[in-house]
Amino acid sequence: MKGRESKVAFENSAENIRLLTFFVGEEQYCADISIAHDIIKVPAITYIPRLPEYIKGVINLRGKVVPICDLALRFGVEGEEYDGQSCVIVFSIRGTQVGFLVKRVGDVIDITEKQICPTVNERSFISHIVTTEEGSFVKKINLEEVFEA
Amino acid sequence: MDHTKILAKAKKKGLLRKPEEEYTKSEALSLIMRAGFSTNENVTEYSGRGVGMDVVKQNIEKVGGKLVVESDLGVGSRFVIKIPLSLSITDVMQVSVGQTDLSIPISSVKEIFKLKPETLVRDTEGTELCMIRGRCYPVIRLSEYFGVESEITELTDGIMVFCEDDHMRACLFADSLIGEQQIVVKPFSPYLAQHNIAESGLSGCSILADGSITLIVDVKTIISNIFGN
Numbered sequence: 581m582k583g584r585e586s587k588v589a590f591e592n593s594a595e596n597i598r599l600l601t602f603f604v605g606e607e608q609y610c611a612d613i614s615i616a617h618d619i620i621k622v623p624a625i626t627y628i629p630r631l632p633e634y635i636k637g638v639i640n641l642r643g644k645v646v647p648i649c650d651l652a653l654r655f656g657v658e659g660e661e662y663d664g665q666s667c668v669i670v671f672s673i674r675g676t677q678v679g680f681l682v683k684r685v686g687d688v689i690d691i692t693e694k695q696i697c698p699t700v701n702e703r704s705f706i707s708h709i710v711t712t713e714e715g716s717f718v719k720k721i722n723l724e725e726v727f728e729a
Numbered sequence: 730m731d732h733t734k735i736l737a738k739a740k741k742k743g744l745l746r747k748p749e750e751e752y753t754k755s756e757a758l759s760l761i762m763r764a765g766f767s768t769n770e771n772v773t774e775y776s777g778r779g780v781g782m783d784v785v786k787q788n789i790e791k792v793g794g795k796l797v798v799e800s801d802l803g804v805g806s807r808f809v810i811k812i813p814l815s816l817s818i819t820d821v822m823q824v825s826v827g828q829t830d831l832s833i834p835i836s837s838v839k840e841i842f843k844l845k846p847e848t849l850v851r852d853t854e855g856t857e858l859c860m861i862r863g864r865c866y867p868v869i870r871l872s873e874y875f876g877v878e879s880e881i882t883e884l885t886d887g888i889m890v891f892c893e894d895d896h897m898r899a900c901l902f903a904d905s906l907i908g909e910q911q912i913v914v915k916p917f918s919p920y921l922a923q924h925n926i927a928e929s930g931l932s933g934c935s936i937l938a939d940g941s942i943t944l945i946v947d948v949k950t951i952i953s954n955i956f957g958n
Contacts, residue, residue: 626942627829629875630929631921638921640940647918675791678920703743729923 597696599710601686601718602669605657608686610710610718611669617677618670619685622662636681639668646670648679654726655705673727680726689718696720730800732757738768758798762786790919795927811927821935823910823943824890824903826871827879830943832912832935833890833901837948840891841906844884857884859900861891869955870902871946874930879904894949897956901948912937914945930954 599610618641625637625648634653638645648668652660665684670677695711707722732754739745739760745752752760760766764783789796789810800806821832822841840861848860849868857868868889872879881887881904890901912935917926930951934944 624941626934626944627877628921628926628931628944629829629877630931631924631926635921635924638918638934638942640936640942643936645915645918645934645936645942647920649920674787674919676919678918727920727923729925 597691597693599689599691599718599720600669601689602682603684603686604651604655604682605660608716608718609651609706609721610686610689611671611721611723613688615672615723616669617672618668618679620668620670620679622666622668622681639679641670641677641679644677646677646679648681649726650681651726652681652683671723673723678727689713730758730761730798730806731802732800734768735760739763739766742766755797755799758800761798762796787919790922792916794916795922817914818911819914819945821910821912821943821945822890823907824871824888824901825905825907826875826903827877829875829877830907830941831871831903832910832943832945833892833948834945835909837892837894838890839893839898842889842891844887844889846885849884859889859891861900866891866898866900867956868900868902869951872902872904874951874955881905892948892952894952897949897952899948899952899956901946901951910937910943912943912945928954 598613600613600616601608601610623639625639627637628635634650636648636650638647660683662681662683666682667685668679668681669685670679689712691710696708698708699706703725705722705725706719708720710718710720712718736749736752736757740749742765744760744763744766762782764780786796789812792812794810794812797809797811798806799809820835822835822838823830823832844859850858850860850865852858858865859868868884884902887902887904888906890903892899892901914933915935916933927947928950930947932945932947934942937943
């Protein structure tokens with residue numbers, strides 16, 4: 581954690597937000613790290629029929645049955661290929677755990693409130709746009725909306 | 730409740746997720762369970778914030794249950810709360826269909842047999858019927874119903890599970906029989922409940938001794954989905 585991050589002293593105050601970034605397709609997205617529960621390698625997924633295509637099925641996460649949602653398909657990105665770097669991020673949303681299949685996990689970034697800007701549409705899958713230290717844009721996912729049917 | 734008024738109000742609040750005309754009556758009625766929905770113009774001490782029904786629904790779904798609203802304008806409304814027997818131990822008959830592992834509650838199973846070709850009849854619509862002791866029962870191919878690929882397409886190659894649930898009878902056709910099991914029923918996650926998984930004919934799941942997951946079939950829902958009530 582030394583080097584690049586060391587110049588930004590991280591204080592766990594209201595202005596500082598810690599985010600987990602990950603890739604879906606070629607795009608970089610992020611979500612609040614405090615609700616991330618697990619990051620695991622893609623396990624054996626039990627397929628459940630008669631559900632939307634983006635729900636891949638369920639997994640056995642240490643004795644808990646957790647549903648898996650393919651974020652690429654959820655966002656309408658077609659032909660996503662998963663490899664050894666792909667993984668499942670389990671988030672707690674409204675008290676339940678849901679696993680999201682992503683191409684790969686990026687980084688943990690600390691940002692300040694100035695770097696985050698809300699999007700216009702409340703119903704969108706993207707709630708905020710984050711500008712990183714390097715000046716690139718990362719989309720913050722509205723997990724509540726992704727959770728909705 | 731007037732479902733057209735509910736729909737109009739939901740549209741105003743921006744709660745609709747598809748074109749207004751595509752909403753069926755029951756879908757419109759279930760809009761009252763969405764967060765932020767209220768037909769009250771004035772917020773009072775107790776009501777009008779659009780929270781109540783949403784909380785009720787969320788709590789029922791948390792235990793894997795279902796809340797269904799039925800209403801006829803001027804007649805009355807009925808709220809049906811379906812709560813599963815969560816974490817209960819059930820005897821099931823485990824069958825395989827393609828790559829999928831399904832469990833049929835023993836309480837629904839009457840008989841398991843291999844089909845003899847001479848007992849198979851087809852009606853004019855092409856529905857396959859199976860003759861059991863002088864009576865005909867419809868055959869439901871589980872692979873077709875669930876849209877699962879299976880190599881076994883000949884009815885004589887697989888296994889017939891003759892089921893009865895709530896006075897409805899049918900023969901469920903699966904690839905092979907795995908065996909009898911005692912399982913602990915786990916309700917599906919609220920995330921899946923939102924996608925109407927209960928209406929698709931699956932009532933829960935269970936983790937087996939080897940860590941794999943089996944899906945529990947709801948025979949009654951499957952039969953009524955195909956043949957109506």
